[in-house]
Amino acid sequence: MIGASKIKQYSNVLEKPLSKGKQEVSLSAFAFLFSELVQYNQTQVDNIAELERRYGVILLLQTMFLGPWAAGSEIVHNQLCRLEDAGYAVGARCLELLCHREKGNRRETRLLGILSFVHSTVWKVLFGKVADSLEKGTEHEDEYMISEKELLVNRFISIPKDMGTFNCGAFVAGIVRGVLDSAGFPAVVTAHFVPMEGQQRPRTTILIKFAEEVLRREARLG
């Protein structure tokens, strides 16, 4: 073998140490993989017949009466769900691994604690920097927003006009939802584009809306 190195071969993955290892992954490799993931989702549901087979007559009727645009929004919604589910699996594992590595086995029991964990630790490990800002929503008590000037996963993606509401940041929203849900703070997490004047590309905001029980428990814990 050319350049055979002396890497220790472990007979079973359970024997491998949990150390940090190499921290960096090539951005271009990840962007390529992510674009394939998005395209794979798109080709899963690309015609009405497929929709009908998967979701039955109800959706077909809805399409017939409300027109193809309704089906289009269903398609977009389904793609978002799948991207988000992919992120959810990553988030659940991120939480366990990072709490073990970075925080020396201390759990988060408070809302602000878990939010700052997501905002700094998770972002730093996944994207190499802390998130740009963490804000509390003004209209509702249970809303929080993490903003980022340009999400790393969106850097090489442009959305065509006819899929206006589709945001590949749904993957990152899924990661955040995975972390929060596994830690016991169920929430609805979505990614939105926020146009900023003076800048060509809109800012991305991850909107987190916590469930009732989280607020009740927070109030009980004081």
Place this chain on the structure above:
Amino acid sequence: MATTASFIIVSRNDIPIYEAEVGSATKREDAAQLHQFVLHAALDIVQDLAWTTSAMFLKNIDRFNDLVVSVYVTAGHTRLMLLHDSRNDDGIKSFFQEVHELYIKVLLNPLYLPGARIASSHFDTKVRALARKYL
């Protein structure tokens, strides 16, 4: 010295995903069910206690006759529960930490669904070896 010890991993949704009798005493038929019953009864206490502290190791949360339940709660609210009759707190804490690392390695498998049963025989072997070492 023969010790009775029953070890269970319970997922976030209160479903046991792994169980093992790790004590060195001989296994009795009725004792196994009793152990499981006591451990499940302790789940309520763990649920309340888990939110009051940010530590992972909660010791001695419940007693039954002379058996004591100790629990280790991970970040994802997976509970590692041990029913035992010894008083070796440090050994138990080290045992929990090692099993926690094993659990993280199992969880990192992308084909493993979080909350599903852990069926790996390697995992079983390693947990029993750890139990012999620390308990």
